[in-house]
Amino acid sequence: MAAAAALAHSPAGEAEAQNRSQSQKPNVIIYHSDQFRWDFVGANGLNSSTHTPNLDALAARGKNFTCAVTDQPVCAPSRSVLFASRYATETGVWHNDLGLNPDLPTLATEFRKAGYTANYIGKWHLAPGSKTGGGPGYVPPEHRGGFLDLWEAANAIEITSHPYEGTIWDGEGKEIHYQGEYRVDFLTDRAERFLRQKQEKPFLLVLSQLEPHQQNDMHRMVGPNGSAQRFINAHVPPDLRAFPGDWHEQLPDYYGCELS
Numbered sequence: 001m002a003a004a005a006a007l008a009h010s011p012a013g014e015a016e017a018q019n020r021s022q023s024q025k026p027n028v029i030i031y032h033s034d035q036f037r038w039d040f041v042g043a044n045g046l047n048s049s050t051h052t053p054n055l056d057a058l059a060a061r062g063k064n065f066t067c068a069v070t071d072q073p074v075c076a077p078s079r080s081v082l083f084a085s086r087y088a089t090e091t092g093v094w095h096n097d098l099g100l101n102p103d104l105p106t107l108a109t110e111f112r113k114a115g116y117t118a119n120y121i122g123k124w125h126l127a128p129g130s131k132t133g134g135g136p137g138y139v140p141p142e143h144r145g146g147f148l149d150l151w152e153a154a155n156a157i158e159i160t161s162h163p164y165e166g167t168i169w170d171g172e173g174k175e176i177h178y179q180g181e182y183r184v185d186f187l188t189d190r191a192e193r194f195l196r197q198k199q200e201k202p203f204l205l206v207l208s209q210l211e212p213h214q215q216n217d218m219h220r221m222v223g224p225n226g227s228a229q230r231f232i233n234a235h236v237p238p239d240l241r242a243f244p245g246d247w248h249e250q251l252p253d254y255y256g257c258e259l260s
Helices: 002-009 011-023 053-061 075-084 107-113 183-195 247-259
Strands: 028-032 117-123 151-154 165-170 175-179 203-208
Touching: 075 107, 107 117, 107 203, 117 183, 175 183, 183 203
Parallel strands: 028 203, 117 151, 117 203
Antiparallel strands: 151 165, 165 175
16 A cells, blocks of 8 residues: 555656556537437337337436436526536627637536537537627637537527538538438537547537538528328327427428438
8 A cells, every 4th residue: 555655756756656546537428419309218118109229228227317408408508507517698699699608617618627628519609690790600619618628519490500511511611512411410420539539538429410400591400311200190289289380290300301
């Protein structure tokens, strides 16, 4: 025990202890889908038409929360709450098109303080938008909320891409273009590429998908090619049945998005 203590306090021992401590830290992956209804998760047993085997496996092995609350359900404000752990009135993002306050500590900055890398892939939506001097595409480092390691994203990916073609940007502002591959699969492939690389430090990785959010310029959800046909007569959630609108036309594609 004395020898171990002496080793730990020597320069080489301190480095070894630090490396051992780092290797014991768990990696953390946050998979974020946009506008995914909780009753469309098969494990919750509330929808006979759902097919979500991967989410069901996670629910079986981990904790499946059946109640979650956000103080702001709009897209960008809710994201700011998630990453800054503050009310939307404090994050600077109290409605869409605003940028996250760069002075706030975030999930990413705190993980980096703990020796992690902070990596992000997909939709961000927390940098200033076109109405406030920014734009939908490349996000400068000062507007990334502390995600300063791997960065492959677009501020508003529903504007910079379509379901089978589009562009995201890396940390240096270089375009990463895809075509002929469904957007969900493309972003997932980027995440798998990162995960297969050797990591020198424990990591936080956020994979932020757009689907099943609508494609804005098409004003509808778009599932993978051919998927909507499988859900023409699918289960209709009770809270939709009494309402007018075009939900009955969009529902099959919404189901299709969850298959991806």
